[in-house]
Amino acid sequence: MKNNKLSILIAAGLIIMAGAARIINHEMHLYNFAPVCALGLFSGAVIKDKKIAFLLPILAQLMGDIYISLFTQWPGFYGIEQACVYTALLLVTVMGTVMNQPKALKVLGYTLAGAVVFFLVSNFGVFLAMSFGKTDLYHYGTGFTGLVNTYVAAIPFFKHTLIGEFSGSILLFGAYYLLQQAMESKVQKAGA
Numbered sequence: 001m002k003n004n005k006l007s008i009l010i011a012a013g014l015i016i017m018a019g020a021a022r023i024i025n026h027e028m029h030l031y032n033f034a035p036v037c038a039l040g041l042f043s044g045a046v047i048k049d050k051k052i053a054f055l056l057p058i059l060a061q062l063m064g065d066i067y068i069s070l071f072t073q074w075p076g077f078y079g080i081e082q083a084c085v086y087t088a089l090l091l092v093t094v095m096g097t098v099m100n101q102p103k104a105l106k107v108l109g110y111t112l113a114g115a116v117v118f119f120l121v122s123n124f125g126v127f128l129a130m131s132f133g134k135t136d137l138y139h140y141g142t143g144f145t146g147l148v149n150t151y152v153a154a155i156p157f158f159k160h161t162l163i164g165e166f167s168g169s170i171l172l173f174g175a176y177y178l179l180q181q182a183m184e185s186k187v188q189k190a191g192a
Contacts, residue, residue, distance in 0.1 A: 007046070007180070010183075011043065011176060014172050015057060018060060018171075019057075022034035022036065026067075030160075032161045032164060034064070036089060037089070037092045038166075038169040039056075039060055039089070039168065040092035042096065042169065043096060046096075046102070057093055058086065058089065080133075085122045095110055108166070114165065130142070
């Protein structure tokens, strides 16, 4: 039982650090480099208590939104597209819950799939916002043409998303694995 609590603490600490990375990336103007999907994927895969697994990435994302809202010129809370971002984060967390044993190739495959899900859902939110209320600042248009234009315009940002997500997954899963190994080694030494 003590081992499980320590695992949750390690995972929660890593998730909070990844959430903080979103703030750092925002301050450095490195948009789409934050490991948002990696956060959900990791939480869903590693934390067995599903309430905590879904709560931690949402809280990490919310932490970034509150910071952006209070301490920058940008709105931290901005409408329907943000609801789609949170929905995408929850969907990727669901993907993490079905990952089973997070082996290296599996993590990379799930990371790619999660990034694609996030890209599709979050950009659909941009389309919805422009179609139903917000001014079409980018002149994407409405209807099917507007939807296609929204996705096409987002493709250059997807490269940054992939870099951020793969880096985040490698760091989160890798650090967790190394910390677990160190913890098991200490437990074995203490028992000897």
